[in-house]
Amino acid sequence: MKWKRSERLVDMTHYLLEHPHQLIPLTYFSDLYQSAKSSISEDLGIVKETFEEKGIGLLMTVPGASGGVKYVPKMKDAEIRQVMDGLITELSQSDRLLPGGYLYMTDVLGNPQMMNRVGKVFASAFAGEKIDAIMTVATKGIPIAQAIARHLNVPVVIVRRDSKVTEGSTVSINYVSGSTRRIQTMVLSKRSMKSGQRVLITDDFMKVGGTMNGMKNLLEEFDCTLAGVAVLVEAEHADERLVEKYLSLVKLDEVSEKDRTITLRAGNYFEGAD
Amino acid sequence: MKWKRSERLVDMTHYLLEHPHQLIPLTYFSDLYQSAKSSISEDLGIVKETFEEKGIGLLMTVPGASGGVKYVPKMKDAEIRQVMDGLITELSQSDRLLPGGYLYMTDVLGNPQMMNRVGKVFASAFAGEKIDAIMTVATKGIPIAQAIARHLNVPVVIVRRDSKVTEGSTVSINYVSGSTRRIQTMVLSKRSMKSGQRVLITDDFMKVGGTMNGMKNLLEEFDCTLAGVAVLVEAEHADERLVEKYLSLVKLDEVSEKDRTITLRAGNYFEGAD
Numbered sequence: 036m037k038w039k040r041s042e043r044l045v046d047m048t049h050y051l052l053e054h055p056h057q058l059i060p061l062t063y064f065s066d067l068y069q070s071a072k073s074s075i076s077e078d079l080g081i082v083k084e085t086f087e088e089k090g091i092g093l094l095m096t097v098p099g100a101s102g103g104v105k106y107v108p109k110m111k112d113a114e115i116r117q118v119m120d121g122l123i124t125e126l127s128q129s130d131r132l133l134p135g136g137y138l139y140m141t142d143v144l145g146n147p148q149m150m151n152r153v154g155k156v157f158a159s160a161f162a163g164e165k166i167d168a169i170m171t172v173a174t175k176g177i178p179i180a181q182a183i184a185r186h187l188n189v190p191v192v193i194v195r196r197d198s199k200v201t202e203g204s205t206v207s208i209n210y211v212s213g214s215t216r217r218i219q220t221m222v223l224s225k226r227s228m229k230s231g232q233r234v235l236i237t238d239d240f241m242k243v244g245g246t247m248n249g250m251k252n253l254l255e256e257f258d259c260t261l262a263g264v265a266v267l268v269e270a271e272h273a274d275e276r277l278v279e280k281y282l283s284l285v286k287l288d289e290v291s292e293k294d295r296t297i298t299l300r301a302g303n304y305f306e307g308a309d
Numbered sequence: 310m311k312w313k314r315s316e317r318l319v320d321m322t323h324y325l326l327e328h329p330h331q332l333i334p335l336t337y338f339s340d341l342y343q344s345a346k347s348s349i350s351e352d353l354g355i356v357k358e359t360f361e362e363k364g365i366g367l368l369m370t371v372p373g374a375s376g377g378v379k380y381v382p383k384m385k386d387a388e389i390r391q392v393m394d395g396l397i398t399e400l401s402q403s404d405r406l407l408p409g410g411y412l413y414m415t416d417v418l419g420n421p422q423m424m425n426r427v428g429k430v431f432a433s434a435f436a437g438e439k440i441d442a443i444m445t446v447a448t449k450g451i452p453i454a455q456a457i458a459r460h461l462n463v464p465v466v467i468v469r470r471d472s473k474v475t476e477g478s479t480v481s482i483n484y485v486s487g488s489t490r491r492i493q494t495m496v497l498s499k500r501s502m503k504s505g506q507r508v509l510i511t512d513d514f515m516k517v518g519g520t521m522n523g524m525k526n527l528l529e530e531f532d533c534t535l536a537g538v539a540v541l542v543e544a545e546h547a548d549e550r551l552v553e554k555y556l557s558l559v560k561l562d563e564v565s566e567k568d569r570t571i572t573l574r575a576g577n578y579f580e581g582a583d
Contacts, residue, residue, distance in 0.1 A: 040315065041314065041315065041318055041355045041359075042355065042358070042359045042362075044315055044318045044319055044322075045318055045319075045322045045355060045356050045359040045360070046359050046363050046365075048318075048319045048322040048323060049322060049326060049360075049363070049365050052323060052326060053422075053425070054422075081315045081316065081319060082319050084316070085316045085319040085320050086319070086323075088316075089320050089323070091320075091323050133474065133475065133477045134474075135474055137474055137475050138475070139475070139476070139477050139498075139500060140475070141467070141475070141476060141498055141500070141501055142464065142500065142501065145458075145464045145465040145466060145467065145501070146464055147455065147458040147459040147462060147463070147464070147465065148327075148328075148462065150455070151327070151459065173447060173448040174447040174448055174451070174467060174469065175475070177448070177451045177452070177455075178451070178455055178465070181421065181424070181451075181452055181455055181456075182455075184419075184421040185421040185425065188421060188422065189421070190416065190419045190420055190421070191419040191421065191452070192419060193415070193419065193448060195448065200407065200408075200409055200411055201407065201411050201412070201413070201414070201415070201449070201514075202413075202415060203407045203413050224413075224415055226413060226415070226416065227415055227416065227419070240475075
């Protein structure tokens with residue numbers, strides 16, 4: 036079957052979007068569409084221009100025999116700001132206030148389109164870095180980790196609070212929870228990570244950063260390196276923060292249980308990891 | 310800025326793929342691309358043909374003033390069989406065998422491309438049904454639930470084993486674990502589900518179906534209806550199964566700890582929910 040350019044463009048766009056951060060040889064497309072490499076190159080030129088114009092991402096071309104094309108998800112700053120503003124609006128609703136001054140965020144974490152965008156925002160920040168895996172702690176960080184992982188095309192590694200028979204042998208560490216100062220445990224299946232990997236850690240919420248710090252310690256146990264820290268919402272606690280470098284989308288300034296108000300502002304995403 | 314057809318096709322494909330099961334008015338595209346509705350209709354004709362030819366999904370056109378176009382993810386049977394076969398090959402590796410005859414699957418659940426395909430397979434099966442939410446139990450079911458949810462564009466609802474302060478007030482039920490016959494607890498935040506919803510429940514593994522049955526009971530507490538059951542791997546226990554209708558991708562026939570063999574075959578996906 037001979038493909039028309041218009042059909043190739045639609046199918047190619049789908050294929051590239053489904054295979055982010057993966058080098059695809061030009062021969063893959065020329066064989067699939069029974070088309071000359073020159074036609075495929077022209078097609079890719081159109082895809083590249085549209086992806087970049089619309090802030091879908093970059094299309095990197097690697098020349099040579101072992102070369103090909105790679106789709107790198109990368110949002111434009113304006114769209115990232117929209118995601119951050121959208122989160123602030125959504126999370127400011129006073130009915131999110133829970134006893135103890137906690138914020139109800141479970142619905143946001145369960146919203147697939149929102150998580151998809153959040154994942155792409157963080158994947159954009161780490162688009163140029165070598166990331167081998169995304170690590171999080173069960174349960175609330177999982178949707179964010181999975182969304183980032185899809186856009187970076189790397190595995191998700193889930194740390195648990197307890198050991199399960201279905202995890203096989205595990206490595207366990209104790210760490211001090213930042214705000215409550217209690218000793219807590221983290222468990223990770225031995226099989227879930229090889230040594231020498233560069234790992235991005237993520238969670239939905241960070242106060243002092245005890246959990247993040249626990250994950251950092253766990254990385255050391257596996258001879259892995261911290262590649263970055265990505266947080267959806269950080270609470271104002273900068274003076275005693277255990278984690279120095281991180282990216283956040285939203286900063287929780289103040290919660291007043293009495294007035295039932297939640298004060299949020301943009302996180303440090305654009306200031307870089309300071 | 311005036312868009313060329315080729316650029317419109319690329320951008321439209323991306324937009325449709327990011328907004329599954331969502332009716333998009335033709336005016337959205339004609340305004341965005343500054344193009345006549347007739348041109349947009351022609352574009353969509355090309356997208357539709359390619360999506361259907363390549364098994365990406367369906368493009369449903371709803372005529373009239375409140376009409377538009379809707380992308381419905383739907384894989385071809387041949388590709389679904391490939392996903393099932395891929396899972397069987399992957400899960401048959403003898404080093405997955407854990408003490409007690411359990412199967413290590415955490416890496417498969419952490420593989421974003423694999424989960425994306427699994428999610429699309431289940432979304433294909435329920436493409437024509439009204440689904441309002443996907444429910445699962447923490448932790449291992451979450452990646453599957455999130456992947457299905459992304460393709461059906463509905464929220465994920467996560468049931469927990471324990472109650473957390475960040476969940477607000479909760480509804481809790483007790484249920485009998487199918488295989489161990491122990492009493493267990495399930496907790497769901499009151500805010501996480503409205504009444505009257507049709508809910509698809511999912512998990513990574515089902516033996517007798519105690520956990521699934523627990524979720525069914527929880528649905529009743531919320532005045533919601535069961536829309537379907539989706540399982541990645543079912544174990545051979547049909548005689549005492551608590552759940553009657555479900556779809557599975559893989560069936561675990563036998564595990565021999567002595568011979569270190571795992572015997573798997575295709576699940577009941579194509580036989581329908583029997």
